[in-house]
Amino acid sequence: MSGPTLEDVAARAGVSRSLVSLVMRDSPKVSEGRRRAVLAAARELGYRPNLNARTLATGNSGTLGVMISDLHNPYFAEVVDGVEAAAHDNGMEIILGTGGRRPAHERRSVERLLQFRPAGLLLLGPVVETAAIEEAASQVPTVLVARSVRAGHVDTVNDDGATGSALAVEHLAALGHRDIVHVDGGGGSQSSVRRRGYEQAMRRLALSRHLRVVPSEYTDIGGAEAARALLAGDTLPTAIVAANDFNAVGIIGELSEAGVRVPQDVSVIGYDNTHLAGLRHIGLTTINQPREEMGRLATETLLQRLRGERTRAARHLLHPELVVRTSTGAPRS
Structure with missing residues (x-):
């Protein structure tokens, strides 16, 4: 009927x-x-x-397509909160897709979203190749969150990852740490920026001889594997700058399994300040990037394109802040 x-x-x-x-x-x-x-x-x-009828009549569905690189990372869920709020305020709806941190999957997800004829696309932490992003942006206005590109028809919203990592190193150094290791985000978006910030801060603080980067990824499993690699070494560092909060949780869990106390034996600091960091039994010191604000700003930036208010690329760079909790302290004697 x-x-x-x-x-x-x-x-x-x-x-x-x-x-x-x-x-x-x-x-x-x-x-x-x-x-x-x-x-x-x-x-x-x-x-x-009837959404289909509306699409046929207007050429787009009155929706925004949102591609999330990693559905399991709470950072993206909190960015989506901001996207949804801003979209609702402007009478828009959102359609979600996910890419599983794999370029081929992200490419397919973007293609599926485009089939809904969205008014625009928001790509959150994409690892898909730049050519695929530029191709999508040639069809509808496109904004990247936590990813940088040079294309003039693609807008971006990022936090200053180099400064954020530097804040982490400076905090640990102020507590007395020297042997500070960085567990990095591998091929994840903005990973190289955070790694560079760590390396620059270590050199600036005359800690170059302690500079060490352990390969990992933006997951708790990656964090656990990195912790096992450190435990297998000759000596543990006194502090770890993790790729993100999710990664830090994996590190802390693996250290605890091995009887290593945080922060008494090893201090751990994360990045993002997701809800995980604030859980009482974790109490993760971390670098805050305003996730909901980034989602709102990305949506408003996209709507500016849709309304024809701007043609030049927007490059928004938000400033991170240190949030101190209980996972960092003075180095072990």
Whole structure:
């Protein structure tokens, strides 16, 4: 059975079909009284707008496509909170896709999102090749979060990862640490920027002889594997700058399994300040990047493109901050 139509709502409300269409598109051209009458009729009939029809009529679905690189990383969930809030404020909906941190999967996810004819795309931490990003941006306005590109038709929103890593090293050095290791994010987005910030800070603080980078990735499993590699070495460092919070949780778990206390034996600092970091039994010192603000800013940047308010590329760079909790302390004697 087919559901109620615009014509059915118009007949129930005693107005024209075109007026019902204006109400469903939230047009300001409709008086408040008629708007209430149409919405009441729609509720009584159980009418829901036909998204496919809207897509055919307007060329896009009034939605924003959002591709999340890693669905398991809470950082992205918190960015999406900001995206959804900003989209809702502007009468838009979002469609989610995920890429599983694999370029081929991300490419397919972007292609699927484009099939919905979104008004624009937001790509969160993509690892897909730049050519695929530029191809998508040639079809719809596209904004990257936690990824940099030079293309003039692609906008970006990032935090200053080099400064964030430097804040982590400086905090540990101020506590008295010298043997500070960085567990990096491998091929993950912004990993090289954070690694560079760590290396520059270690050199600036005359700690070059202690500089050491352990390969890893932005996952708890990667963190656990990096911790096992450190445990297998001759001596443990006194402090670890982890790739992100998720990675740091894996490191702490593996150290605890081996009887290594955090922070009494080894201090650990993360990056992102996700909700994981604030859990009482974790208490992770970390670098905060404003996830929800980044999501909102990315959405507003995309809407500027849609409204024709800007043609030049936007390059937003937000400043991170140190958040001190209980996972860092003075080095072991």
